[in-house]
Amino acid sequence: MATDQFQSPDYYLMDELLSEEHKLVRDTTRNWVKKEVSPIIEDYAQKAEFPKQLVKGLAEVGAFGPYIPTEYGGAGLDQISYGLMMQEIERGDSGVRSTCSVQSSLVMYPIYAYGNEEQRMRFLPKLASGEFLGSFGLTEPNFGSNPGGMITHFKDMGDHYLLNGAKMWISNAPFCDVAVVWAKSEEGRIHGLIVERGMEGFTTPETHNKWSLRASATGELVFDNVKVPKENLLPNKSGLGAPLGCLDSARYGIAWGAIGAAMDCYDTALRYSKERIQFDRPIGGFQLQQKKLAEMITEITKAQLLTFRLGQLKNEGRASTAQISMAKRNNVDMALTICRDARQMLGGMGITGEYPIMRHMMNLESVVTYEGTHDIHLLITGMDVTGLNAFK
Amino acid sequence: MKILVCISHVPDTTSKIQFTSDGKSLDTTGIQFVINPYDEFALTRALWFKEKEGGSVTVVNVGKANTEPTLRKALAIGADDAIRIDAEPTDGFAVASELISLIATEKYDLVIMGRESIDYNGTQVPGMVAALLDWPFVNACVGMEVEGGVATCIREIDGGKETVKASLPMIVAGQKGLVEEKDLRIPNMRGIMTARTKPLKVIPSISNEVATEAIKFERPAGKQACKMVSSDDVKALVDLLHNEAKAI
Numbered sequence A: 001m002a003t004d005q006f007q008s009p010d011y012y013l014m015d016e017l018l019s020e021e022h023k024l025v026r027d028t029t030r031n032w033v034k035k036e037v038s039p040i041i042e043d044y045a046q047k048a049e050f051p052k053q054l055v056k057g058l059a060e061v062g063a064f065g066p067y068i069p070t071e072y073g074g075a076g077l078d079q080i081s082y083g084l085m086m087q088e089i090e091r092g093d094s095g096v097r098s099t100c101s102v103q104s105s106l107v108m109y110p111i112y113a114y115g116n117e118e119q120r121m122r123f124l125p126k127l128a129s130g131e132f133l134g135s136f137g138l139t140e141p142n143f144g145s146n147p148g149g150m151i152t153h154f155k156d157m158g159d160h161y162l163l164n165g166a167k168m169w170i171s172n173a174p175f176c177d178v179a180v181v182w183a184k185s186e187e188g189r190i191h192g193l194i195v196e197r198g199m200e201g202f203t204t205p206e207t208h209n210k211w212s213l214r215a216s217a218t219g220e221l222v223f224d225n226v227k228v229p230k231e232n233l234l235p236n237k238s239g240l241g242a243p244l245g246c247l248d249s250a251r252y253g254i255a256w257g258a259i260g261a262a263m264d265c266y267d268t269a270l271r272y273s274k275e276r277i278q279f280d281r282p283i284g285g286f287q288l289q290q291k292k293l294a295e296m297i298t299e300i301t302k303a304q305l306l307t308f309r310l311g312q313l314k315n316e317g318r319a320s321t322a323q324i325s326m327a328k329r330n331n332v333d334m335a336l337t338i339c340r341d342a343r344q345m346l347g348g349m350g351i352t353g354e355y356p357i358m359r360h361m362m363n364l365e366s367v368v369t370y371e372g373t374h375d376i377h378l379l380i381t382g383m384d385v386t387g388l389n390a391f392k
Numbered sequence B: 001m002k003i004l005v006c007i008s009h010v011p012d013t014t015s016k017i018q019f020t021s022d023g024k025s026l027d028t029t030g031i032q033f034v035i036n037p038y039d040e041f042a043l044t045r046a047l048w049f050k051e052k053e054g055g056s057v058t059v060v061n062v063g064k065a066n067t068e069p070t071l072r073k074a075l076a077i078g079a080d081d082a083i084r085i086d087a088e089p090t091d092g093f094a095v096a097s098e099l100i101s102l103i104a105t106e107k108y109d110l111v112i113m114g115r116e117s118i119d120y121n122g123t124q125v126p127g128m129v130a131a132l133l134d135w136p137f138v139n140a141c142v143g144m145e146v147e148g149g150v151a152t153c154i155r156e157i158d159g160g161k162e163t164v165k166a167s168l169p170m171i172v173a174g175q176k177g178l179v180e181e182k183d184l185r186i187p188n189m190r191g192i193m194t195a196r197t198k199p200l201k202v203i204p205s206i207s208n209e210v211a212t213e214a215i216k217f218e219r220p221a222g223k224q225a226c227k228m229v230s231s232d233d234v235k236a237l238v239d240l241l242h243n244e245a246k247a248i
Helices: A020-047 A054-061 A079-092 A094-114 A117-128 A241-275 A287-315 A321-345 A347-351 A357-367 A374-386 B037-053 B065-077 B092-106 B125-133 B189-197 B234-244
Strands: A134-137 A153-156 A160-171 A178-184 A190-196 A218-229 B002-006 B009-011 B033-035 B056-063 B081-086 B110-114 B137-147 B150-157 B160-167 B170-174 B200-204
Touching (some): A020 A054, A020 A357, A020 B189, A079 A094, A094 A117, A094 A160, A094 A190, A094 A357, A134 A160, A153 A178, A160 A178, A160 A190, A178 A241, A190 A218, A190 A241, A241 A321, A241 A357, A321 A374, B002 B037, B002 B092, B009 B065, B033 B037, B033 B065, B037 B065, B037 B170, B056 B092, B065 B081, B065 B189, B081 B092, B092 B125, B110 B125, B125 B137, B137 B160
Parallel strands (some): A134 A178, B002 B110, B081 B200, B137 B170
Antiparallel strands (some): A153 A160, A160 A218, A178 A190, B009 B033, B150 B160
């Protein structure tokens, strides 16, 4: 792939709202992505292979648990810093960002928020350093948008729990060292369990032939009479609200991440439109191309403002699930539309791996579905404004 | 070893350079500033010295408050503390004059900086500092080691390399080769967090000496349209070269 020439659009001078530290976090991550991700990512996506060598660098730069306190190996940064990191990493590739989201928000966060001190000390530093990679098991083959109906369950055997069931569409599953798994107790209450690689009866078959997130590994978590030690149950929160709390954190990161993918496509299309000559002039001079570019930058700017404000609310502990849903839904949809328009502007070139657009577009087809589908987030907003539940 | 690294705060190399309407200064609107790349080589080499032999690395910048993010970045990369000398860096002599009193008072063993800054490319500060302090000076340094208070430095000269020895304390003006581009460090999030609490001291300007003053900046004239001459019309070509381009 050619040199990464990315120039970040900042139409409303959003940088002035960021602190110097935020900018340093963002620029550091951006430089890291330019150096480590951009040169190799297209090849890995084409080969449908996860670039495992990035794990060490992601850990070193601090992308695993940026907002987890330093005593547990995190960086202790605020939520806007976390968002900016996700934006920059997804600007490189949604698959790499997904790995970070899962590690930070779906594995480290529940262990930090719902685990005891012993669990935190045992797992968090190793997850932060990349020595352990984690996965998160909530979705099941027959329970996606309706996770409360899950079948995976565990039985109290006195000195251990016996876990049975299967989880599907799990990022990082094929090579995870630990999995935070949500399962029902005999009383039907949902609890989080930390399942470790090597436990008998625990397997992680890989999902093949994906057209999306090809540089990220996806698989299943299968539990066949797995004996889970009692000290691996997350003691401090149970019920569906526990896994949904993790999703709030991950969806928040996705809302930022999608802006990264959109910015990359816009920037690529803008540069191309000034260089590509048709009818003896740059195509950027034609009205239909300008319409696309003008709408792209408008939508990116709106998303930036939305997400920045959400970050402020998140820092103050005031961001609601419904507010996060709105940002995830809006931004991912915005990014998909921009990818498609940018792809059209590049004509045939937009189809090839010479440019990142088609990769982003295909990645976002997963992003618009995982962590709450586009439609489900709409219903969350609908329920929030009407007070009426349209789910069931 | 007590090391001082002088850091210049310069526009990123991809910036579009514009000047203010009076043409007297750089228009900084929308410009992203970075650590001068030559100084970054110096900083990385200084950190290697510290990691191998112990000691401390202080970074200094002569500038106003707007340069502090650049110093914070140097702290996030690994410097121990930072100093900002609160003065407008009007020219090389002004910067050198500000630096010498700090260097003399703090008794650094080694002062490393880039051989030039990529904004105004004056290439003056290192030599002036050395001359004003009467310290040994190695310019365009592409490699150095220190043993027993003596530095062995390699410098690039026309068509080759020269190896020189000098006793500390000394001034080194470095460039690529001192460390390679791949050795440059990107700060990590922990470094950024730690940088929050590392000391950044502001000291007042001690010198008001200005030797030169910028009167006007201009951008290079845009490229002229290319004139095509038919291959069999040599007379027209000669005529254009003689009368218009005045090249013959």
